[in-house]
Amino acid sequence: MTDSNELNGGQVIIDYLIREDVPYVFGLCGHGNIGLIDAMYERSDDIKTISVHHESVSGFMADVYYRVSGKATATFTSCGPGSANMPICLANAFFDSVPFLAITGNVPTSQFGRGAFQETYRHYQADFPSTVQAYCKRVYQPTRGEQVPLMMRQAWKTMVTGRPGPVVLDVPFDIFKESAAEETPDPKEWSANISCRCGADPEGVEKAVDMLLSAEKPVIVVGQGVRYGGAAGELKALAERLQIPVASSASGLGALPVEHSLSLGLVQRGGTYQANHSCRQADVLLALGVRFDDRTSSSWIQGYSFTIPPTKLIHVDIDPEEIGRNYPVALGLMADVRTFLRQILAELDRRGYSGGPTPVSRKWLAEIDTYRAKWDAFVAPGFTDDSSPINPQRAAVEIDKALPEDAILVSDIGVHHNWLLQFCKPTRPDSLIGSMGYGPMGFGVAGVLGAKLAAPDRPCVSVCGDGAFFMHANVLGTAVEYNIPAVWVVWNNYAYGSIRGLQRSYLESRELATDFHHPATGKPYNPDFAAMARSAGVEGVSIDRAGDLGDAIQAAIAANRPFLIDANISGDLNPPGAGVWELPGLGVNRPAIGERYVPK
Numbered sequence: 001m002t003d004s005n006e007l008n009g010g011q012v013i014i015d016y017l018i019r020e021d022v023p024y025v026f027g028l029c030g031h032g033n034i035g036l037i038d039a040m041y042e043r044s045d046d047i048k049t050i051s052v053h054h055e056s057v058s059g060f061m062a063d064v065y066y067r068v069s070g071k072a073t074a075t076f077t078s079c080g081p082g083s084a085n086m087p088i089c090l091a092n093a094f095f096d097s098v099p100f101l102a103i104t105g106n107v108p109t110s111q112f113g114r115g116a117f118q119e120t121y122r123h124y125q126a127d128f129p130s131t132v133q134a135y136c137k138r139v140y141q142p143t144r145g146e147q148v149p150l151m152m153r154q155a156w157k158t159m160v161t162g163r164p165g166p167v168v169l170d171v172p173f174d175i176f177k178e179s180a181a182e183e184t185p186d187p188k189e190w191s192a193n194i195s196c197r198c199g200a201d202p203e204g205v206e207k208a209v210d211m212l213l214s215a216e217k218p219v220i221v222v223g224q225g226v227r228y229g230g231a232a233g234e235l236k237a238l239a240e241r242l243q244i245p246v247a248s249s250a251s252g253l254g255a256l257p258v259e260h261s262l263s264l265g266l267v268q269r270g271g272t273y274q275a276n277h278s279c280r281q282a283d284v285l286l287a288l289g290v291r292f293d294d295r296t297s298s299s300w301i302q303g304y305s306f307t308i309p310p311t312k313l314i315h316v317d318i319d320p321e322e323i324g325r326n327y328p329v330a331l332g333l334m335a336d337v338r339t340f341l342r343q344i345l346a347e348l349d350r351r352g353y354s355g356g357p358t359p360v361s362r363k364w365l366a367e368i369d370t371y372r373a374k375w376d377a378f379v380a381p382g383f384t385d386d387s388s389p390i391n392p393q394r395a396a397v398e399i400d401k402a403l404p405e406d407a408i409l410v411s412d413i414g415v416h417h418n419w420l421l422q423f424c425k426p427t428r429p430d431s432l433i434g435s436m437g438y439g440p441m442g443f444g445v446a447g448v449l450g451a452k453l454a455a456p457d458r459p460c461v462s463v464c465g466d467g468a469f470f471m472h473a474n475v476l477g478t479a480v481e482y483n484i485p486a487v488w489v490v491w492n493n494y495a496y497g498s499i500r501g502l503q504r505s506y507l508e509s510r511e512l513a514t515d516f517h518h519p520a521t522g523k524p525y526n527p528d529f530a531a532m533a534r535s536a537g538v539e540g541v542s543i544d545r546a547g548d549l550g551d552a553i554q555a556a557i558a559a560n561r562p563f564l565i566d567a568n569i570s571g572d573l574n575p576p577g578a579g580v581w582e583l584p585g586l587g588v589n590r591p592a593i594g595e596r597y598v599p600k
Helices: 009-019 031-042 055-069 087-095 128-135 147-160 202-214 232-242 273-281 337-350 359-383 392-402 415-423 443-454 466-471 475-481 497-506 529-535 546-559
Strands: 024-027 048-051 074-077 101-106 138-140 167-172 179-181 218-222 246-248 263-266 284-288 312-317 331-334 408-411 460-465 487-492 539-543 563-568
Touching: 009 031, 009 147, 009 167, 009 179, 024 055, 031 074, 031 101, 048 475, 055 074, 055 087, 055 443, 087 128, 101 128, 101 147, 128 138, 128 167, 138 147, 147 167, 147 179, 202 284, 202 312, 202 331, 202 337, 218 232, 218 273, 232 337, 246 273, 263 273, 263 415, 273 359, 284 337, 312 337, 359 392, 392 415, 392 487, 392 546, 408 415, 408 443, 415 460, 415 497, 443 460, 443 466, 443 475, 443 487, 460 466, 460 546, 466 487, 466 529, 487 529, 487 546, 529 539, 529 563, 539 546, 546 563
Parallel strands: 024 048, 024 074, 074 101, 101 167, 138 167, 218 246, 218 284, 246 263, 284 312, 312 331, 408 460, 460 487, 487 563, 539 563
Antiparallel strands: none
C-alpha cells in the first residue's frame, strides 16, 4: 500500500487479474517493470509468476494456455528490447483471435521525450504503442495513476469481447508505484456480464435452412470459430441431422472428430482429396468461422479447393470484416457460430424436420466415399515405410497412434506441421493446436508449456522442427525450474525443410540457406538435441527408426517430467495434397492427386 492507503498502479493491475481468476502471469524482468513485479511479490499466494528466458516465450505460453483452458492470462515485459520481443507472439495471437493481456513497462513519465535508457522517442515520446498497434486489438497507456483502474478494466473488456485478441497495457515506470485507487474495479460489474453470443437475424436463419435443405451437394467448412467458440456439439448435431459432410480448415481440425463418418478432413493446398474435391463441387457451402486464407483456398484459384461461384456460399462469422473478404456470398451472416447453429437446429425443430439420410444425401455421401477410397490408396505406402531416416508420413502416423485420446499435441510451424495436419486424427477441438495465421517459429516449442499448465492432468506434447527448437531451446530451463512435464519431439530433418521444399518445387532445386551442414565434412549438422536436453536436466533420447518413435513418446509421457525426443526424420519428401499454392512470379504447383475441377 502507499502512504495514503490507496493501491498503487501495479497493485491495481495485479488485484484486477486476481479478481478475474487469472492463475498465472508469464514474463521476464527488466528495470522498467520491477514496480509491477513488486506488486506480484505481495500477492504471490494468489497469483503465480512464471519467469521465462525470452519474452516471446511468455506470449506463446499465454496464447496456448487460452486455447486449452478458455481463460485469458497476462504477460509482463520491460521497456525497450524486452517489450520489443513481444510483437511476434502478439501478432500470432491477434491473427488467430486469441486473447491475452501484455503488460509492458515504459520509461518514467517525467523522462518522456528525453531519450532515457531504452525509450522509443525519435518520432514520439515513449512510443512503444506505435510498435505494436498493428499486432493487437488496442494499446492503452496510462500516464497518471488514476487512469490505471479505468484502462485496466477497458483493456480486459476489449480483449475478451467481440472477436477476441491480445491487448497491450503500456505502463510507465512511475505509474506502477503512483497512487491509483482505493479499490480495484469489480470485473463482475464491468465485463463478466457482457455476452457476445450474438445470433443471426431470423430471416437469415430461415434462408440458410432453405438453402441447406434444397442443396444436392452441400458441404460444411469449419474454422477456429467453431473450435474456440465451443460449438463442436452443435456442429455434430447439425451435420448428423442433415447428413452434410464436414471439411476443416487447418484451424478447424478436431471440431468434428476426424474419424467421424461425415468428416472429410483437411481442405487446403495440402488437404485430402475427399475434402478438396467435395468442396469444389459443392452447390451450397456453409462456412462457419472460416477466413478463407490462401492456404485453405488454394490461393483462391477456382476449381482446386473451392469454386465460388457457382457454389453458393453461406458465410457466418462474428467479425463482419471476414465476410465477403475473399469470396462473394449468397448469404452473409454476422453471428457467433454456436448461437447460429442453435438457431438453425431450432428452425429445423420448428419445421418438424427430424432429419436423417435421404436419397439425395445417400447419393452424395456414396460419391464422396469413392474420393476417400482414392485418397486412402494414394497415401497407403507411407504408412508402412520402415526406412531410416524416418518417413515423415510414417512419423506423423506413429505420433498420432502413440498419443492417448486426451493428449494435447501442440505443433510448431514448419513442414512437419503439414504432415501432422494431414495424418493426425484429432478427436476433440483441442487435440491438435497450431499457429494458423501468422506462423512464427517457436509457437509450439514454448506453447506446450502453457498447454501443460492449463491441463496438468493431460499429456502435452510439442512436435517442433529442429530449426524452431534451436531458436527457443531456453524453454528447457523453464520446464525444469517450474517442474512442467512437457514433452518435445524434435522433427530433425537438418534443414528449414518447408522452405527448402519451396526451393525444390519452384526454383528448380536452387537451394541456399536452408540446409544445416558441418563445415569440415559437408554432412548434415545439428547439435545433439538429446544431449542438450540432458545438460539442462531434461531427459533426452535420440531415435532414427519409425518403430521406436511411438514407444519413445509413451515412455516420455509416463515419465511425467520434462522429456525430449530427437527424431531423425527424412526431409526429402513433401506432404502430398489435392490443392495448389501460388507464389506469384514463380508459378503454381501441381496437385499431387486429382485435377482442377471445371463446372459443367
